[in-house]
Amino acid sequence: xxxxxxxxxxxxxxxxxxxxxxxxxxxAFFIMKMPTEQALGLSRAIEELKEKxxxxxxxxxxxxxxxxxxxxxxxxxxxLICVVQEAMDVMAIEKTGQFRGRYHVLHGAxxxxxxxxxxxxxxxxLMQRIQQEPIEEIILATNPTIEGEATAMYLAQLVPSRSSCxxxxxxxxxxxxxxxxxxxxxxxxxxxxxxxxL
Amino acid sequence: MPLYDSEAVVLRTVDFKEADKIVTFLTPGHGRLSxxxxxxxxxxxxxxxxxxxxxxxxxxxxxxxxxxxxxxNHFDVLRSFQGIREDLMQSASCQYLAELAMRFVxxxxxxxxxxxxxxxxxxxMEAVKDxxxxxxxxxxxxxxxxxxxxRLDACVQCGRKAAAYGFSSKQxxxxxxxxxxxxxxxxxxxxxxxxxxxxxxxxxxxxxxxxGLDGRLNGELKQILHRYxxxxxxxxxxxxxxxxxLRKEFxxxxxxx
Numbered sequence: 388x389x390x391x392x393x394x395x396x397x398x399x400x401x402x403x404x405x406x407x408x409x410x411x412x413x414x415a416f417f418i419m420k421m422p423t424e425q426a427l428g429l430s431r432a433i434e435e436l437k438e439k440x441x442x443x444x445x446x447x448x449x450x451x452x453x454x455x456x457x458x459x460x461x462x463x464x465x466x467l468i469c470v471v472q473e474a475m476d477v478m479a480i481e482k483t484g485q486f487r488g489r490y491h492v493l494h495g496a497x498x499x500x501x502x503x504x505x506x507x508x509x510x511x512x513l514m515q516r517i518q519q520e521p522i523e524e525i526i527l528a529t530n531p532t533i534e535g536e537a538t539a540m541y542l543a544q545l546v547p548s549r550s551s552c553x554x555x556x557x558x559x560x561x562x563x564x565x566x567x568x569x570x571x572x573x574x575x576x577x578x579x580x581x582x583x584x585l
Numbered sequence: 586m587p588l589y590d591s592e593a594v595v596l597r598t599v600d601f602k603e604a605d606k607i608v609t610f611l612t613p614g615h616g617r618l619s620x621x622x623x624x625x626x627x628x629x630x631x632x633x634x635x636x637x638x639x640x641x642x643x644x645x646x647x648x649x650x651x652x653x654x655x656x657x658n659h660f661d662v663l664r665s666f667q668g669i670r671e672d673l674m675q676s677a678s679c680q681y682l683a684e685l686a687m688r689f690v691x692x693x694x695x696x697x698x699x700x701x702x703x704x705x706x707x708x709x710m711e712a713v714k715d716x717x718x719x720x721x722x723x724x725x726x727x728x729x730x731x732x733x734x735x736r737l738d739a740c741v742q743c744g745r746k747a748a749a750y751g752f753s754s755k756q757x758x759x760x761x762x763x764x765x766x767x768x769x770x771x772x773x774x775x776x777x778x779x780x781x782x783x784x785x786x787x788x789x790x791x792x793x794x795x796x797g798l799d800g801r802l803n804g805e806l807k808q809i810l811h812r813y814x815x816x817x818x819x820x821x822x823x824x825x826x827x828x829x830x831l832r833k834e835f836x837x838x839x840x841x842x
Contacts, residue, residue: 399618402762404602405601405603497827498824498825499677499680499684499827499828500597500680500684500687500823501823502821502826502827504824504826504827504830505830505834511657529633532598532637532638533637533638533639533670533676533680536671536676537671537673537676537677540671540672540673540676541673541831544673544835562628562629565629567729569631569632570633571632571635572662572665573633573634573635573636573637573640573660573662573665573667574633574634576665576667580781
């Protein structure tokens with residue numbers, strides 16, 4: 388019979404997305420065999436994550452304080468807001484080092500079949516921001532899926548009714564380093580549509 | 586393992602594990618089929634944008650014995666309905682049609698008429714000004730294909746013709762005044778609605794986008810059809826609620842302008 392503490396770890400790990408019983412058992416045994424320091428380090432990291440991390444009251448990004456590092460940074464352009472679905476998207480865009488504006492995290496996308504409507508997303512605070520902050524452009528960087536497109540279209544209709552700022556959409560097309568012959572028709576058509584003058 | 590191929594429309598995708606997706610299709614020969622698309626979320630996946638909801642394509646798959654999910658080998662786009670995706674109301678309307686197919690069409694049972702109806706509706710959606718009439722005709726024809734067409738020529742209980750009728754979801758059709766008085770779920774139904782319902786039932790699929798419907802009649806028909814669909818399904822149709830909300834919100838936005 389398995390020790391109850393081991394069983395507890397297995398049960399807790401099974402709650403994670405994509406982790407079934409077998410994987411949970413494998414991970415639990417791996418943790419059990421880890422040096423004590425490392426295992427405790429993992430448990431402390433999870434504890435700290437839950438205690439310290441919260442959502443920024445301005446943009447909804449992950450933060451350790453009331454206002455996240457990006458919103459409180461005076462060197463970021465307050466006139467430019469990039470709207471993304473998830474906090475992970477902020478990390479992806481930040482890695483490029485190309486965007487110097489601020490963000491707004493929606494925490495999801497409109498999905499009729501999943502009953503995710505505008506009220507379930509962080510849209511109300513975005514509307515407050517466009518009225519209170521000196522925003523000139525909103526860049527809609529939601530995913531190019533049907534849900535992401537629906538969210539972008541919704542905001543593109545809503546924002547002009549509340550403010551005079553420009554609304555733009557990130558470009559879609561062939562990934563850098565990709566080959567045209569392997570691109571699907573939809574992506575290729577989008578790339579042609581979004582071509583730019585050199 | 587043999588490979589099969591079939592025409593299909595993507596009804597729904599759900600993220601699975603790190604980079605996979607579970608995709609639900611509507612096919613003419615096997616009804617609803619769900620399958621695993623490995624690596625579909627990756628930027629350079631071989632599926633590209635082909636597995637987006639509402640895409641019509643040719644599905645090549647293998648069926649693993651004893652498994653619920655098919656393995657998706659590839660999906661070649663025949664029509665992406667890009668125009669629909671670029672209009673919020675049309676996109677939400679088509680997702681409602683897809684949800685109806687998701688909820689009602691059984692798994693692994695031939696449904697060629699349901700497939701043709703959905704494809705016909707998607708093909709005509711881009712051209713219609715107001716999708717409401719198309720949605721009502723789709724609902725009427727879809728119910729008929731599933732075997733839920735209501736009796737519209739006489740009272741469903743006593744079989745007598747009457748001057749005025751009510752509609753009972755539980756009885757599945759029109760009821761006369763005396764039969765209806767004993768029932769709890771009877772909604773009033775006008776002659777206009779009965780006439781439109783009959784006309785819409787016989788319409789060819791390639792004409793369903795060409796018929797108009799006035800606002801009052803649409804309101805009445807929408808309510809009756811929605812109640813009937815809810816009764817048959819026994820649960821909320823989420824995309825309908827979403828669509829109604831959008832309609833209200835953007836209706837008031839337009840009015841404010």
